[in-house]
Amino acid sequence: MTSTEPGTPEDLTHWVLTLSCPDRPGIVRAVAGLLADHGGNITESQQFGDPLSGLFFMRVQVEAPARREALAGALEQLADEFHMTWSLDVVGRRMRTLVMVSTAAHCLHDLLFRRESEGLPVDIVAVVSNHTDLRGVAEFYGIPFHHVPVTRESKPAAEARLLELVADLDVELVVLARYMQILSDDLCTRLAGRAINIHHSFLPSFKGARPYAQAHDRGVKLIGATAHYVTADLDEGPIIEQDVERVDHSRTVADLVALGQDVERRALARAVRWHAEHRVLLDGHRTIVFR
Known part of the structure; x- marks a missing residue:
């Protein structure tokens, strides 16, 4: 380090x-x-x-x-x-961080903005994506953008490329900022304790695809987001932070998505900050967070 x-x-x-x-x-x-x-x-x-x-x-x-x-x-x-x-x-040293995204921009925008405006203690050295939609966002902030497409056939090569970037750029933290690909068990093991994911629901409820639609169908009164460490058990890694918004029956799925994106930004930013400030310690499948 x-x-x-x-x-x-x-x-x-x-x-x-x-x-x-x-x-x-x-x-x-x-x-x-x-x-x-x-x-x-x-x-x-x-x-x-x-x-x-x-x-x-x-x-x-x-x-x-x-x-x-x-x-x-x-x-x-x-x-x-x-x-x-x-x-x-x-204290305060900026942790070398790689951010992974797909097409949703809100978490990436938020991390980059907080880095500049709020002193988020990370040095974002690269943005990696399986799409090209967010290249302009990275370039606006002067961050190198790496397009690493992923198909079933190319997934091993794509993950090898990611690990190559992690090594070459001396990356200490990988942030999955709405990266919509499931990482292999081997990659999860290699990144254990230094990869954070934001899940767009209040785990352990509503895992998998279309969580806000699932939540709407169940008539929930709270929606939320969970920031957690990545493990081979999908969406079951040690939880760092969770946040919620109260909703009612009048909200549409689109309303829940819009509200949920704000919750996602907040939860992920706090988790990244606490990790970078060495406030999160692993305790088996749980975390101890010294705020």
């Missing part, structure tokens, strides 16, 4: 540390002590012990003069003691 390194040992760098490990006494004290030993001043700290999984989760932001090598070395020793998984990054 790339990062901005401090120029001299005296420079303060704002680090973000996330970790998970089996829960036991002394974890917070050990982490805080390690950071203090390296001149760190904690600016934000959140933790959660999950009684179901028996795991402890923690996210800490700390200003410290220590270089990455020094902190990483100390964390490796602590990880051995506590059987800990951890990551370390610079």
Whole structure:
């Protein structure tokens, strides 16, 4: 993972540390002590012990003069003691992101706009699509556009091309912004924990095709959207964020689609932001989100 390194040992760098490990006494004290030993001043700290999984989760932001090598070395020793998984990054660093789309433009527009206007901490390095409809949107924002058509016969080659782009562009996050293709199990495995999908219904209800028509047929009073990590189990990956809008019997399918698109934008943007800010930790098939 790339990062901005401090120029001299005296420079303060704002680090973000996330970790998970089996829960036991002394974890917070050990982490805080390690950071203090390296001149760190904690600016934000959140933790959660999950009684179901028996795991402890923690996210800490700390200003410290220590270089990455020094902190990483100390964390490796602590990880051995506590059987800990951890990551370390610079607060606010823009995560290198590839966005996948088909023909619907609303989520792509929203992510690109928020990147410019709201400081969404992503560096969108490419837009990949199985259609050419949104080439102009990407070009308007100065983002390279890659047309990778997908048919039943060409799907393996298309997914190989995607993985090639992910590697060549040093991509850390893949966002399926209404990309209307099912990824293979192998691709889902390769992108595990770093691919986010927006599903245009409130999972687990109304999976598959035409979810708003399904919702309308059932006379729902709430419509929603679910942002989740991509897994081989279709639309069943760990949920990061969900949002809803209240509706009534007077709404048409077209009304639900229009309202739903706004919900999709909001849910996806929050999920992408929280992932890029290292606020989402995986807990089996669930997530811990430190907002």
